[in-house]
Amino acid sequence: MSTFTKRYHPPGTAPGTLVASDSAVPLSIRLITYTDTHYAERTLSDPIDAVPWLDVEATSWINVQGNVPPDVLQQLGQRLNLHDLALEDVLNTGQQAKLEDYDEQLFVVMHCPSLDASGALQLDQVSFFLAPGVLVSVYGQAQDLFEPVRERLRRHHGRLRRRGSDYLLYRLLDLVVDHGFPVLEHYGERLDALEDEILAQPTQQTLAGMHRLRRELLWLRRLAWPQREVLSQLLRGDCACITPETRLFLRDSHDHTAQILDLVESDREMIASLLDVYLSSVSHRLNESMRLLTIIATLFIPLTFVAGVYGMNFGNNTHGAWAMPELRWDYGYPMVWGVMIAIAVGMLYLFKRKEWL
The missing domain is CATH 3.30.460.20 (CorA soluble domain-like)
Known part of the structure; x- marks a missing residue:
């Protein structure tokens, strides 16, 4: 493409010197x-x-x-x-x-x-x-x-x-x-x-x-x-x-x-x-991605807390005074899952009400 780039003569060229063009178009x-x-x-x-x-x-x-x-x-x-x-x-x-x-x-x-x-x-x-x-x-x-x-x-x-x-x-x-x-x-x-x-x-x-x-x-x-x-x-x-x-x-x-x-x-x-x-x-798309990641992280904060509490390894002393009573329940495991699902659904409903989703 032809632009304004100038083709300079070598230094010392006499004024008026004609230099052949590089055009390929026939005369x-x-x-x-x-x-x-x-x-x-x-x-x-x-x-x-x-x-x-x-x-x-x-x-x-x-x-x-x-x-x-x-x-x-x-x-x-x-x-x-x-x-x-x-x-x-x-x-x-x-x-x-x-x-x-x-x-x-x-x-x-x-x-x-x-x-x-x-x-x-x-x-x-x-x-x-x-x-x-x-x-x-x-x-x-x-x-x-x-x-x-x-x-x-x-x-x-x-x-x-x-x-x-x-x-x-x-x-x-x-x-x-x-x-x-x-x-x-x-x-x-x-x-x-x-x-x-x-x-x-x-x-x-x-x-x-x-x-x-x-x-x-x-x-x-x-x-x-x-x-x-x-x-x-x-x-x-x-x-x-x-x-x-x-x-x-x-x-x-x-x-x-x-x-x-x-x-x-x-x-x-x-x-x-x-x-x-x-x-x-681009900034809006980035903010949307960050908002989605923030919502996901917020959902997992209480779930991580519940899983961390009941994931502590105190099962060898289930009959002590300070033992977790849920460890002795037959339905303790599904109950924890139910609580975690309920927390997640409740938070999603709250986010939807506030139009964050």
Whole structure:
């Protein structure tokens, strides 16, 4: 599972050094150029092949998915004049979300949350380069994140084809942010299941499930906080690549990150409450067991006393003045049993009357 764990370069590595990623996803490159009246989509074998197709009159979107060789990325960076430090961060996955302004270019790092086959949280880095008329997106996961946006471009839905590359960046950022809502919905279902399990029959697996969910919510919180800061920077108006019209739409994505943070905090508080309920339930079960053991011990106190008295070995002097008269009775033994049973039944009746049983 991909988390925020950072892969560091060896000490002394020069800034801007590109290190190959460990993604096993095959490289896939798509170039999309579009205007209000034109749309073209091409699959390329090399990102460098996209450069001759770039049209200054159209918006161009280069989507690079999978394992990008460092030399290929470096050549693409040279052709598009991308900053070396930004290229380094593309391959150095594990970065926190951030925004870098390189004069006429923007470099944005985001993380897309998803769930793997086992239901565990997976965080995948998505990098964007924005320049006038050009957007480059790079990510290493196998899932095709941006197919909904491509489909809207193909069908000419809404204002997407009429806007520039900054609006396309907004749509992709919004799509990445919105991936957090299905994850939180899944967490809500897990919380409901944990609550039912705690109220019914909690086990050690219940406690482990709560701690695992709390850890994943912490990761999701660490994801959402810097992403909200990135969107805040885009809204401030300091970035020349973002038009005022696009900033109006970026507010919606910023609100979505705030909603995600609120939901994460709510789920974390819910887990804390469930943990208290779990501990109370375990304590209650322990108290019930201790009460049962106490009742059993209390029952045997008078029985032990009776058995101890009549179990004293004074049978050799049964005719003395201080001898136990019951030792000479024919029915002494069953009488003692009757007394002990009567005491036990009486105490059980008393416990039942006081609702201790």
